[in-house]
Amino acid sequence: MKTNCKNNLFFFLCLVSSFFIASCDSNNSQFDSEGRKIVYIGHAGPLTGPIAHLGKDNENGVKLAIQEANDKNISLDGETIVFKVVSVDDEGKESKTTLVAQKLVDSEVSGVIGHLNSGTTIPASKIYHDEGIPQISPSATNVNYTNQGFPGAFRVMANDKQQGSALANFAINDINASKIAVIDDRTAYGKGLADIFEDTVQSLGGIISTREFTDVTKSDFTAILTKIKGLNVDLIFYAGMDVQGGPMLKQLDNLGLNVNFLTGDGCQTLQFIELAGKSSQGVYASSPGVPLDKMPGGIAFNLKYEQTFNQSIQIYGPYAYDATNTLIDAMIKANSYLPEKYLPFLKNIQFKGVTGDISFDAKGDINRGSISMYQVKNSKWEYLKTLGDN
Amino acid sequence: MDIFFQQIINGLVIGSVYALVALGYTMVYGILGIINFAHGEVVMIGAMIALSIILFLFQFDIPIYLSLALVFFGAIIFCSLLAFCIEKVAYKPLRNAPRLAPLITAIGVSILLQNIAMLIWGRQYYSFPQIFNNDTYQIFGIANITTIQIIIILISLVTMFFLFYFINKTQYGMAMRATSEDKNAAKLMGIEINNVISITFIVGASLAAVAGILIAANYGIAHYSMGFMLGLKAFTAAVLGGIGNIVGAVIGGLLLGLIESLGAGYIEKLTFGFMGSNYQDVIAFLVLVLVLVIKPNGLVGEKSSTKV
Amino acid sequence: MISKILPFHKKLKFIHGLFLVIIALTLLPFVIEESFGRSWLRIFDYTLIYVLLALGLNIVVGFAGLLDLGYIAFFAVGAYSWAILASPQFDIHLSFLVILPISFFIAGFFGVLLGAPTLRLRGDYLAIVTLGFGEIIRIFLNNLDHPVNVTNGPVGINMIDPVMIGTFSFNNKIVIFGIQLTNLHFYYYLLVICVILVIIICQRLENSSIGRAWVAIREDEVAAEAMGINTRNVKLLAFAMGASFGGVSGAIFSSFQGFVSPESFILIESIMVLCMVVLGGMGHIYGVVLGAFILVILPEIIRSVAAPIQESIFGVVLIDPESLRMILFGLALILVMLYRPTGLWNKKNV
């Protein structure tokens, strides 16, 4: 046992020392070279992993907003301040998200923009809440995020409820579907969207013939599609991502089953069309917000974005940009970067962003949750109309 | 009614896919008694290589059949080399190591291959070009099937018979069986067991390459992570049929495919709406457990009597 | 071991050593926090959770030699039993003194449930069946949101209660002579205590007739049975013990995280834990602990140094940290097995 003790001790010492070898990230000096007070704004999103491009897009949005803010030489409560982004990578994984959230807390950010998807946003929000740090997600749409009753949790994009019900309305009123089959991909996103769609359809008098499921590891959907074929429905609604929606449509064609296909923003992408090939013709899809060219400041922003990063906007960039500006605007109104001071102002902010006017309801959801509908016409997404715009 | 036949067809197609991959698992297991976890990734590599070759060939206008040949040839060669190296590097040194050691290296290789593939081809899903003119046929007007699906079913059956012949009738086959029975004895009989093992891996990898191409062509999609789940299912199929047994692998594969498609189609009726297609895999695994509880060596696996 | 009657001065030495360890363990969180910040303390807490898991799996794989590829299922069972028994989900809020034992036993029960049908199976058949079992559990958790909602399905269960001792919640912050203690610290201590308990239990099992029976089965089942060992019961016991430890660590995980969803219990997690056991040194308790530390902490170190280093050298990030991490992980598995097939720190070379 004595030797074991030695092992123990030795082993823990090794550990401790191994920490010292590891690089540590204590990046918060209080003032910059010109003696301006540094205020840290956190950004969290998947900077690596399957959807890294979307994460980068958000990061760019934040960076752009910060740049402009710094050019204005804002001074809060007497001292000139300069904003600095602390960007962390949650890999889009729940298992990592709390770790990076903690990193942001450690580097004493006064506000957080992020995370990108609901799966990461929800667990992280608890940590920010515990530290009293306000958080605005540019793109997390799951309803639970704002249902937790955290005063500091906001989002600038319509949530799944708004999108789901908009889709249901579109299915019933515009496609005039009566018998509908629903497929979801058993992710938080897919389930959330599909549940709300199902409820709304039923409340509108539509019939859900069946609810089928797949999961993100699958690429063969023939079994469920065949089952749906047997029920001769007049619309299939799929809540999931493009990489499966595409192949699904092909298999739909192979089975000789041609019905209307409606889907959410997960499939409203170019990849979807590429993967579905000619089968994508006529597919309907929704996407939160409005297309860039329909945004109040869309064109101008697009120009600016492409000049700064010489790459084009993916999806959520503008929303991240607006989220950041909203946060800064609240600070200016409160004349303080201290969360407890500016949070009240953030709660009832009225901000004109490039994506539209931004103001939050009691929960922290955006008031004007607009949803746009698109349809594939000869391998292009064509804008149809914007719903839920009230 | 017509749905039932369609489901059978679906089951046979995906089952044949499993069977093709399962053959690779079962051969390696038969010889070395290890689960070659990396096999699924070899399938993926096969598909990705094929994709690259196709995209490359698109630049010149070569007759489709020539380019097809090139695609298959290239993928098979590459995968064979890959598998050959994997065996030499990761498994050969561990012939006499604790049983878990080769399993762990196999997992390591699989992780490695997947991430290297990700670095080479990136994370995006590629739409796999149409290499066959893929039209849909109607079988007695009650079920649809596409060209590729027919090819898949045929190839998997053909390969099974080929392998069965290869292993039971040819010199190498005999050597293989001898090696799987007792390596040392085989050595004493003058069999170069290293060659035998290498050949096993190469044959397995060639099948994997073919499987990879067919799968990618069938679903019209290829990406770096397509191999893992497929590998697992195929391995399940191999065990279901009785791992180490060629015929078993195919039977297991087809059975698993049918279970999945019929399960997804009818489970809701069977469970009075409590379970839906989301429990597809549960049925598959439950059947596996059931089979193994009743026949611990799989459906057609020969009984291994404990030598005392 | 302790049971040996040590002479007085040795005893003194032993107590002295013990004392040092206790001090080291008590101070460690503050050392970490000071030198690297809270995020590393959080990482450390996660590591301890994995240590518990690895120790549990070590009983099944390391001691009894039963290859289990679905171990994470028991982690999941524990996590969800806490999540359901202490959250707004059904508005049940039991104390952790009640839930910990419950999750211990539920997980143990599932362990037996899995063990029973697989007793007759040989190594690799067992592997695939356990793997299947793991998937089945995950699929159920992912789909038990209808017709009756138990788990919220893929969305997961949120707002899970922290550990409460009396009226004191682990989420409170308290300040003792200028040092702020947060939930990270409280969970650290809770976990350390659990780890130490589990280590002691494992050691005692190892040096008992049961432990010897496990090793005997691992070495030669036929001989073991011929020596009068009831292999069935002994195997089941191994499954049960291993599973229960997994359950406890799962329960703590879900209260610590405050949120669980099926995504945290995917197959790769099982493989991870298995790798911790094999890499560290199967059947050797401290080796397994080492394995867990290496496989949790090294990736985090890579995460925080990979990008900066690459930037400083090439000016750009060529390989993003995630894939680099996985590549190194894969390589590590292969190399260690090639050069240390019995693990980095196995019994032989203690």
Next chain:
Amino acid sequence: MSKNILEIKNLSIMFGGIVALDDVNMVTKKGTIHGLIGPNGAGKTTLFNIMTGIYKPTSGNVYLNEKEITGFTPNKIANLGIARTFQNIRLFNSMSVLENVLVAMHNSMNVNLIDIIFKTKKFKKEEKSKREKAEKLLEYTGLVKYINNSASSLPYGDQRRLEIARALATNPSLLVIDEPAAGMNHKETSDLKNFLDKINSDGTSILIIEHDVKLIMNLCSFVTVLDFGKIICEGVPEMVKQNKQVIEAYLGA
């Protein structure tokens, strides 16, 4: 109490059509050393595997002390008092010599999980007494010098001894030994003989398979000869020696 420790009645077993044992009847008297000989493939080990529960017979019964044990599980039979060694040595190689013996005492340990986890007095006492018992046994079998070496490190002859010691640790009423002298030199063989005599004289009945006919003849008080799954002859060594069939069987004529 009966005088027959082991009784086998009309025992037959088939492996996929091949008859390995055909209507075997055999009796081992209490306190004796009973030899079982016969050419390779005669079915000797098969017989052992049936009486120790590893195979289930196709027909027939096995009685231990007049209690039927046919088809019992190996561990049950072991606990009822038959302990065996294996033709190809099956020790627990990674374990120490002492542990090998302790494993065999598993069932006589009356401690439960609670005792172990809380290291109760009972547990300590039990462990202590068992260790002493094991050490005595190793003393007795002359292996005490290796007590902490790993089993695999022992020389061949001593591995055989250890297997016997391990078997004795289950304190059996019948010890079943499968070819103990295989690959032993003269010295080792004669040591083995004395060793087995000692065990027997201390009250354990022994049933032994052996090819070394000489050893069998000096060791056993009764010999059974098996050929092609049938008993072709049994009796006292001298008589068996003379038997024509036996000689043929061995000369393979």
